[in-house]
Amino acid sequence: xxxxxxxxxxxxxxxxxxxxxxxxxxxxxxxxxxxxxxxxxxxxxxxxxxxxxxxxxxxxxxxxxxxxxxxxxxxxxxxxxxxxxxxxxxxxxxxxxxxxxxxxxxxxxxxxxxxxxxxxxxxxxxxxxxxxxxxxxxxxxxxxxxxxxxxxxxxxxxxxxxxxxxxxxxxxxxxxxxxxxxxxxxxxxxxxxxxxxxxxxxxxxxxxxxxxxxxxxxxxxxxxxxxxxxxxxxxxxxxxxxxx
Ligand code: IPE
Ligand code: IPE
Ligand code: MG
Numbered sequence: 001x002x003x004x005x006x007x008x009x010x011x012x013x014x015x016x017x018x019x020x021x022x023x024x025x026x027x028x029x030x031x032x033x034x035x036x037x038x039x040x041x042x043x044x045x046x047x048x049x050x051x052x053x054x055x056x057x058x059x060x061x062x063x064x065x066x067x068x069x070x071x072x073x074x075x076x077x078x079x080x081x082x083x084x085x086x087x088x089x090x091x092x093x094x095x096x097x098x099x100x101x102x103x104x105x106x107x108x109x110x111x112x113x114x115x116x117x118x119x120x121x122x123x124x125x126x127x128x129x130x131x132x133x134x135x136x137x138x139x140x141x142x143x144x145x146x147x148x149x150x151x152x153x154x155x156x157x158x159x160x161x162x163x164x165x166x167x168x169x170x171x172x173x174x175x176x177x178x179x180x181x182x183x184x185x186x187x188x189x190x191x192x193x194x195x196x197x198x199x200x201x202x203x204x205x206x207x208x209x210x211x212x213x214x215x216x217x218x219x220x221x222x223x224x225x226x227x228x229x230x231x232x233x234x235x236x237x238x239x240x241x242x243x244x
Contacts, residue, residue, distance in 0.1 A: 008206070008234055011183035011226065013057035014050060015205070017197055018043065020189025020213030027213075033077045038215035040085055049219040051096065051130040053226070057179055058132050061197050065105065065139030079113065082136060086116045090123065097129030103175035104138030105146075133179060140199035147173035176201055184229045186222075188214045206232050 018039060025035030043060065050058040063078055070078075093100060102117045109117075117136070150173050154160040160169070171177070182198060182205045190211045194202065208225040210217075233240060 008183070008230055008232055010054060011229055012055070013059070013180050013182045013184075014055050014222075014226075015059040015061075015182035015185045015198055015202070016046065017061045017185070017187040017191075017195065018214040018217070019187055019191055021215060023189060024213035024215040032074060035213070035215055036078060036081055040081060042215050042217040043085075044089070045219060046217060046222060047093070047098070047130070047132055049222045051098065053222070056131060057182075058130060059103075059135060059176075059179075059182060059198070060133070061135045061138065061195075063104075063136050063138070064196060065137055065142055066196060079110070083113060083116060086120055090120050093132065094124050094127065097127045098124060099127040099129065099131045100124045100134065101131060101179075102134045102136055103143075104136045105142060106137070109137060131179070133176070135197065138175075139196045140194075141196060143175055144200055171200070174200060181205065184208060184225065186210060186225045188212055188217055188221075204234065204236055206234065 021035035021039040022032040023035070024038065025032050028034075046060070047058060062082065067078065068075060090100065100120050102121060106114050106117065147170060151160065151165065151170065155162055155165075176198070179201075181201045181203065185198070185202055185205045185207050187193075187207070187209050188211075190209065192207075192209050198205075206229050208228050210221055210225060212221055
């Protein structure tokens with residue numbers, strides 16, 4: 001990664017926490033599931049907008065490792081929505097040259113979901129357009145602990161020398177290996193926290209929090225967040241030209 005201080009250029013990697021589906025539905029007297037369903041439409045809008053804006057990587061938080069603690073009916077609905085999204089949308093995304101990567105823990109997932117994930121990645125791996133990274137059954141602390149365990153095993157077997165462990169090497173053990181860190185993180189619904197999302201990767205990410213609930217996310221919401229990002233000054237701990 002090249003770290004250059006100063007006025008930002010168009011973000012190469014945008015990460016989104018799609019939040020507020022339940023509250024969107026509540027506000028309309030609808031069941032939470034209606035919010036999740038509408039949220040999938042917003043996701044389609046976001047993917048299209050990102051591609052058209054020339055963003056190279058879009059990472060979306062679709063299901064967290066903590067979301068299993070929701071009522072079983074909601075969890076099942078969310079898992080079915082994931083199945084449905086993959087079956088329904090992957091063919092079109094593939095035609096649009098989108099490469100899909102799915103990060104998160106696969107162990108313990110239903111075998112048909114694991115199969116869908118693997119097929120999707122395989123089918124789209126040679127695509128050269130937008131890379132859509134789907135964080136599914138993802139939790140950052142678990143990801144980091146898993147990387148530490150794998151690194152420990154590599155050291156134990158003599159494949160890695162302890163002295164060679166750098167942030168770059170550690171990063172290569174994470175599920176985001178090969179993906180640049182997010183430049184911009186957008187969270188909808190007014191909440192201002194990371195909720196165990198990309199903790200390592202967001203060390204120098206710019207955060208933009210928007211009040212809209214995820215189902216209301218539009219191309220304009222994305223444009224506004226990017227405009228705010230472009231006005232930010234990224235310093236990476238250094239000084240900018242004027243103050244140096
Ligand atoms: C985001 O909306 C979708 C997921 C977390 C899967 P929520 O379901 O969290 O909606 P709120 O935050 O309860 O409104
Ligand atoms: C984060 O949203 C997870 C996803 C968007 C998938 P949550 O709604 O689960 O986060 P908290 O519980 O409000 O922090
Ligand atoms: Mg939420």
